Amino acid sequence: MKPSFAEWRARVESELGGAPFDKLVAQTPEGLAIQPLYTERVGDGPPPPGVAPYVRGATTQAAPFEICMRADPTALEDDLEGGADALWLEPGDRAALAAALGHGLGVVIDAKGTPAIEHFEGVLQARRAWLGFDPIDELWRGELAAGDLPRRWSELARFATRLEPPLGASDPHVRSVRVSSLGYHLAGADPCDELALVLATAAAYLRALVHEGLTVAGAAQAMWAQVAVGRDTFGELCKLRALRLVWWKLFAAAGADVALELHAVCSPRTQALRDPWVNLLRVTTEVFAAVLGGAQVVTPAAFDAAFGAPSPLGRRTARNTALVLREESQLGRVLDAGGGSYYLEARTDALARAAWARFTAIERAGGLVTRLPAIRDQLAAAWQIRATAIAKRKEPVLGVSEFANLGENLPAPLPVSRPVSRPVPLPDGADGADGADGADGAAGAAGAAAAPPEHRDGEAFETLRARVEGSRAVVLVTLGEPAAYRARLGFAEGVFATAGLQAQTATLAATLDRIPAPATIACLCGTDEDYASDAATAARALKAAGYARVVLAGRPAALDPPLRAAGVDAFIFVGCDVLATLEELTR
DSSP states (O other): OOOOHHHHHHHHHHHTTTOOGGGGOEEOTTSOEEOSOOOSOSTTOOOOTTSTTOTTOSSSSOOOOEEEEEOOTTTHHHHHHTTOSEEEEOTTOHHHHHHHHHTTOEEEEOOOSSOOGGGGTTGGGSSSEEEEEOHHHHHHTTSSOGGGHHHHHHHHHHHHHHSOTTSSTTSTTEEEEEEEOHHHHHHTOOHHHHHHHHHHHHHHHHHHHHHTTOOHHHHHHTEEEEEEEOSOHHHHHHHHHHHHHHHHHHHHHHTOOOOOOEEEEEOGGGOOSSSGGGHHHHHHHHHHHHHHTTOSEEEOOOTTGGGSSOOHHHHHHHHHHHHIIIIISOTTSSTTTTTTOHHHHHHHHHHHHHHHHHHHHHHHTTOHHHHHHHHHHHHHHHHHHHHHHHHTTSSOOBTTTBSOOTTOOOSSOOOOOOOOOOOOOOOTTOOSTTOOSOOOOSOSSTTOOOOOOOOOTTHHHHHHHHHHTTSSOEEEEEOSOHHHHHHHHHHHHHHHHTTTOOEEEEEHHHHHTSOOOTTOEEEEEOOHHHIIIIIHHHHHHHHHHTOSEEEEESOOGGGHHHHHHHTOOEEEOTTSOHHHHHHHHTO
16 A cells, blocks of 8 residues: 555654654755655646646747857857757857847847947848846946947837837737846856846846836836756756746736746856766766756857867857757757646745745845845855855865866866855854945946955865975875775875875874875874774874874864874864865865
8 A cells, every 4th residue: 555645754754764754855055944755736737738837938839949049259150050940149249140140040149339220230031039138137247338328228228129029019029028037047146046136136127118208018028038047957947947937936926927938048057177077977967957947048158168169079069969968868859847846836936935025025125236236246246155065065165175086187277266265154143245345346337336256165165275286295094994984085085086186095103104205194093993093093104294284084073182282283073174174284
């Protein structure tokens, strides 16, 4: 007979040794609870595809997503012949624009500055033309002063008004106002922050355009969204589904029934410089999440994009990753493949509710433009939380903080590293929501605030490795029998590899026979029982032999004071701050 949920839960708690069932509840970066099992949908569930609020899509027919590549003059022909459906252009790149139009491709344009309709006559003939006029993004990045916004609102409204039918704002293939989350994402926003800030940006544009004379429907149809997609596959999938819901809710409150037009971009924040081939896997899961989240246009990232200009191989693998997912895995041929999953529906609903609450808090406080200084502080605090989780390897970065490849052959020289701020502890109860007025340093434009720093997940470990790699010898000193110490030995090897340090293994007797270099590190690896009986003696002997640093692999617990007195400098264990420990050991 099928067990009831209560019976199943009791059995699970029994298997956990009497620990509470809540031990299995996980927390997302934005503070949402993820249950270990979902047995029912939220309410009646979302309506079917084609029905507002369009969580499951705006149409009843599945359509393959479009692959949009960043235009590069040296790779233009490869993209055109290699499967790109659209090109992402810089303003003024007339050669790429002509090529896209000649091949019947769509275009996405980062159209910064003052809109000039005569510069876009050809663009309006494209199969899909999404123009990226986005003054708020320029303000965020320090390219525009807040005092210039009223002028930009008027210019943008005049431009949008010129795009009248059949090529106008009512045409879903021609849109002029971009609402982007990329700047917020790179500054450290969690998924809930991203959604809230996208809504706040869209609300600011809606108010401005309507104030300048556009109808609500015309302003809504002029907008499209550009959103970064990170490496948490299910979380990012739900983020896009939740965005569809809250986007509709925002415009419905203003009197317009619109569905989201979405350009998903593989996250630059997740790209790694070390073992960059793992980026191929990240891009695969990010494209997967983008498509199942309902993006109409997707930009896959080259695995070597973080090195600078992507190589021809990087661009080709990016295109082919998306092509294989579309043509061979058939992604995009099923409407809302995640629909019906209680887990995905519950997570979508929870994320949408939390994002809406944050959005309305921004609105009550005066709107996005007014709150930008505090939002900078808020996102800086969100990044510190994420950076701390990465430093403790609770958010592992494969090839960087986990399974570092010491024998790698990099596809290009490492770019010059920039200073990386270490995560700092936040005061109790601090969430960064009420930051200072934003003393932002040097401005990028007259009267503009400086752009917030942009981050990558692996940057702190990569900076550590660039400084330390190959500079020190590490000896893993084994205590007891191999079967007993093997697990901690493997753990310690992995920890030191994140700093580019190749570890050697030896018994205590063999280690003491060596004459170490001044910076040599010795790490004791054994069982708790071995530590209780032998670790203190071993530590004293290692220090007496000249080893500069002595480490112990394991949680010290009650042995901490006597072991430190015996010469143990640090402890490494699951959940410790690996980054801070390695930085201290390698000074």
